[in-house]
Amino acid sequence: MSIYLKRGQDPNAVAANDAKVRTTVEGILSDIQARGDEAVRELSERFDRWTPDSFRLSEADIQDAISRVSEEDLEDIRFAQAQVRNFAQRQRECLVDLEVETMPGVFLGHKNIPIDAVGCYIPGGKYPMVASAHMSVLTAKVAGVRRVVACAPPFQGGPHPAIVAAMHLAGADEIYCLGGIQAVGAMALGTETIAPVDMLVGPGNAFVAEAKRQLYGRIGIDLFAGPTETLVIADDSVDGELCATDLLGQAEHGPNSPCVLVTNSERLARATMAEIERQLARLPTAELARKSWEDYGEVIVCDSYEEMVAEADRLASEHVQVMTRDPDYFLDNMRNFGALFLGPRTNVAYGDKVIGTNHTLPTKKAARYTGGLWVGKFIKTCTYQRVETDEASALVGEYCSRLCMLEGFAGHAEQANIRVRRYGGRNAA
DSSP states (O other): OOEEEEOOOOHHHHHHHHHHHHHHHHHHHHHHHHHTHHHHHHHHHHHHOOOOSOSBOOHHHHHHHHHTSOHHHHHHHHHHHHHHHHHHHHHHHHOOOEEEEEETTEEEEEEEEEOSEEEEEOOOSSSOOHHHHIIIIIHHHHHTOSEEEEEEOOSSSSOOHHHHHHHHHHTOSEEEEOOHHHHHHHHHHOOSSSOOOSEEEOOOOHHHHHHHHHHBTTBEESOOOOSOOEEEEEOTTSOHHHHHHHHHHHHTTOTTOOEEEEESOHHHHHHHHHHHHHHHTTOTTHHHHHHHHHHHEEEEEOSSHHHHHHHHHHHTOSEEEEESSOHHHHHHHOOOOSEEEESTTOOHHHHHHTSSSOOOOOOTTGGGTOOOOOGGGGEEEEEEEEEOOHHHHHHHHHHHHHHHHHHTOHHHHHHHHHHHHHHHSSOOO
């Protein structure tokens, strides 16, 4: 039986905050739809104090930004992008076109077709999320997307040089220094100066996430993303210092980032809680991390690996760090997770920044029904059919006619019947 040594915030309070965000976003998107560039400019001034002559960066602007990035930082960006590109290319190779003759004269197939235009949002408010450029822009380009638009908010009065460099090196076709709901709305809805895209991807704050949710249907999105989540699954093969470090490493994302420990060792659980307090005393981002831990942190003690798996699948966390004697047990048995980080030698930060898997992952229990962003998200798998013989068309037509009449669709049935008559020389039974 699971025992909670610590619980997070009341779900009703979370729901009330979400309702306020929904109302704000709805009004702003309506304004962008009605007034286009004028609304975007006013919103950028209001939220970011940023109203340049053009939000789109010219080639000269891009090169100027890159020149401000140290060679070491550029090399680090190139290294990370090489890892992301390599894994995305390997994933792309798994997606193959198909054509099969399912019966004599009947050919069915599918084609994998990249989306035409994608908008990528790269956050840059509290932290300049350089890595998000790799995960979105670069992955879209590997998929074969023709037009990739990238937006990031201003940082300290202008485009963030490292974000611009990462977007450019990843292959962005258009780069805008524009943030928040105004960026997401402009890319999705289009304005006088920004052509609309077909899909939006990338993480963001609660307002960006809600904007994507409200726009879904008019455009595609990657995920209904919420605050970063981390789950540490551990037994007494590791210590409290390592568990606390991995929990706080994600708690610093923001004041509402859930961080949960599931363990079968009460001793480890209590050691981790004590270590968190010690680390918070010296962590530079402790203000955010402490709020997250106090309001959303949980510690759950289980009796067995089986019970730990059940708790983990119930939580369906975005990031799951497994540090146990047998991490493959969780790989083999868990079903609901965004990404697994197996063993103490890896961690969520590796996945966030550099190792090559994508860091845009499902939150708020969406891992029950979807995985994270990957090259396949940018590709439509579209089917086709071809009938090459008269005999096949007449045979399929007879079955089709009867099945259409079973459902009461006379017009559908006649589509089949006419082919039975023309290609089979008979009336459908």
